[in-house]
Amino acid sequence: MAATGAGSERDGERAKARILDSAEELFYARGVQAVGMDAVRSAAGVSLKRLYQLFPAKERLVEEFLRRRDHAWRDALVRYADARPTPRARLLAVFDWLYQWFAEPDFRGCVFINCFGELGGTSQPVAKAARDHKEAVRAYLGELTTATGVAAPQQLASQLALLAEGAITTAALSGSADSAREGRVAAEVLLNAAGVREQGAAHCND
């Protein structure tokens, strides 16, 4: 009995993961309200009964896929940026990572902004998931600017966050990845103005 219970739990987890994968792909491509639960069911290959057992309301499904996406997105960003040797290089790597993301063929902007635009006015859980994601990204930039030893790290982090945020929206609407490069150049100017120079270049640039 215990073994069967554990097996059912694993089955449940697998079904859940398949549903979240399908929901994420469909909602990101076409918007949340344009996609019915029956389309999610078909894409995930589960019964409608099973789908509603695991996600009693569509809003729960949206909230949960946003939470999962938040973790995956930030993990990928941090892994990419943290591989660079200095805080300055890590901050600029954020824009290199954005560039790669924007260039992906299925890129259609930030799913948190898209869901907030669509449901933020009517769903508190969706609005909160989007807000939490943006705050977590901003906090990561704050860690990196603090590590530079600059005098006003939170102000610098906010400015860099605006550039990154603007780059995401601009890339989505323009269909071009150029905004990541433009954001990177502007970020370099802000870092230089804050006194965060490349290592060994302080005297050359002064």
Place this chain on the structure above:
Amino acid sequence: MAATGAGSERDGERAKARILDSAEELFYARGVQAVGMDAVRSAAGVSLKRLYQLFPAKERLVEEFLRRRDHAWRDALVRYADARPTPRARLLAVFDWLYQWFAEPDFRGCVFINCFGELGGTSQPVAKAARDHKEAVRAYLGELTTATGVAAPQQLASQLALLAEGAITTAALSGSADSAREGRVAAEVLLNAAGVREQGAAHCND
């Protein structure tokens, strides 16, 4: 007969304006797909038949209110910024204007970004209206940076556009107008770095 025709035309224009006003308010507050044509009809005080005569499809209504909003939004911005004495002051005034907009009680972000996030994947006319709006704003910033006489005005305009864009999204999600102030401070740094100083301050800052 001619007088009646002109009267009907005026009636049609008035009904159209009422419908667009109602659609804009409802869609902005709650998203497009959450609001049915019957809700627009009730808010505008017209018959459903009249509504569909004037806007045969909801997509047309969305496209038309976005086009109208684009003109009104940019007119207000340009009127505000152009009242300042110098190109530098006009560029910074953009962020002051954003601050006032963000502080409005019914502010819920950029309706073009919201509609793009919701319908950009499924409606070409909506995606194009959003893109055209952003390009027109970017072109205005390009005019202002060109007027500063700076060496690379389009690059500077793109950077300032990213800050403004990021400020809008951040204000919507955070529910705070602070991002306009942060964007303004960053814009000053970028203008200074590009050599666009306040009049009479060139020598003091060098």
